[in-house]
Amino acid sequence: MRDVALLPKAHLHLHFTGSMRTATLGDLAEQSRVRLPAALLDGDPLRVPADERGWFRFQRLYDAARACVRSEAALRRIVDEAAADDAAEGSGRLELQVDPTSYAPYVGGLSAALEIILDEARGASARHGVEVALVVAASRMRHPLEARTLARLAARHAGEGPGEVVGFGLSNDERRGDTEEFAPAFAIARRAGLASVPHGGELLGPEHVADVLDHLAPDRLGHGVRTAEDPALLARVVESGVALELCPASNVSLGVYRQASDVPLRALVDAGATIALGADDPLLFGSRLAAQYRTARDVHGFDDDALAGLARGSIRASRASTATRDRLLAGVDAWLATPPGGPSDPPPGHEVRAAPSATPADAG
Incomplete structure (x- = not known):
């Protein structure tokens, strides 16, 4: 079998705090003198049922991790390591999702927080050979007027490059x-x-997907996995070209599905949906990008042609430039052209670089 870590791909669903390595979180907690729940440091992936209590536990742990990010240096370290980890797993394009609100008090405001992250994204892109762009995200837990503030801030930095x-x-x-x-x-x-x-x-079913389609006109839908429960809605998603950012490890960890084989990846692909596999929050779920592709292979029976199809879907669903897309798509073709068990060099179009000092739990 070909190495999925050498398969060029785009990573479109990764949250800023949730991208952290466990060792990095431990360092930041020590620097900030924050006592963390043991569950964040013991290397055991989060497993909770998808009810109110289960989501509360996930959010409590995520908030505890986010509370350790209190400096410009911490923001820069997280971006740099996310880029390094993605590059080591074949990602040529990372669209990292961040809400700068929580970090703003420590670095001089919303604009400063976002500009620091953007600046580091440019540097990390050059160092690690993966284009890092940002998705600015508002929170459903805050007032919609705050979302408008973030949208205006995001608009000032709109582009397609690193x-x-x-x-x-x-x-x-x-x-x-x-x-x-x-x-x-x-x-x-x-x-x-x-x-x-x-x-x-994800937590809610097809009715929620329809609500999002009606009011927010998505180009991509974060998760969207439960679209599979309504064939008519799934047909609407496919016809409208909305890509689904599927995160199998997240679905199982949050109890949306009991086991990986229950995630309807095959049904969505067979229906013609564009799928971009993502790791979501590897800090909590213990599973990075390449592991999602291994799940598709080992659990759902995807052969290398089908895995290449998933990678192409992620690249085409990204907001990368035409030149970057063409380069990565050529790399996918080269990966397929390399016989299984053949040379382990990266395929043309993408250079894979090793992630520094990742712990076994971080390696996915």
Whole structure:
């Protein structure tokens, strides 16, 4: 079998805090004198049922990790390591999702927080050979007016290259907030040319997906896995060209499905949906990008041609430039042209670089 870590791909669903290595979180906690729950440091992936109590535990752990990020140096370290880890797993394009609100008090405000992350994204892209762009995401837990503020901030940095904002999202508990009330923020983002990439269809089912489609006009849907429960809705998603950012490890860890084989990846692909596999929050779920492709192979029976199809879907769903897309797509073709068990050099179009000092739990 060909090495999935050498398969060029795009990573479109990775959260800023959730991208951290366990060792990095431990360092930041020590520097900030924050006592963390043992579950964040013991290397055991989070497993919770998808009810109110389960989501609360996930959010509590995520908030505890985020509370350790209190300096410009911490922001820069997280971006750099996310780029290094992605590059080591074959990602040539990372669209990292961030809400700068929580980091703003420590670095001089919202604009400063975002500009630091963007600046480091440019540097990390050059160092590690993976283009890092940003998706600015609002939270369903906050007032929709705050989402408009973030949308205006994102619009000022709109672009498609490394260190630019390519999309606007909406994250956090899908059961909170009124989707329609966030529509004005997404209208601001669309006018600036940003992709609409809200979450939807993980904790809630097809009705929520339809609500997001109706009001936020997504180009990509964060998760969207439960679209498979409604054939008519799935046909609408496919016809409209909305890509689904599927995160199998997240689905199982949050109890949406009991086991990996229950995730309807095959059904979605067979229906013609564009799929971009993502790691979501590897800090909590213990599974990085390449592991999602191994799950597709080992659990869902995807052969190398099908894995290449998933990689192509992620690249085409990205907001990368035409030149970057063409380069990565050529790399996918080269990966397939290399016989299984053949040379382990990266395929043309992507240079894979080793991630520094990752712990076994971080390696996915």
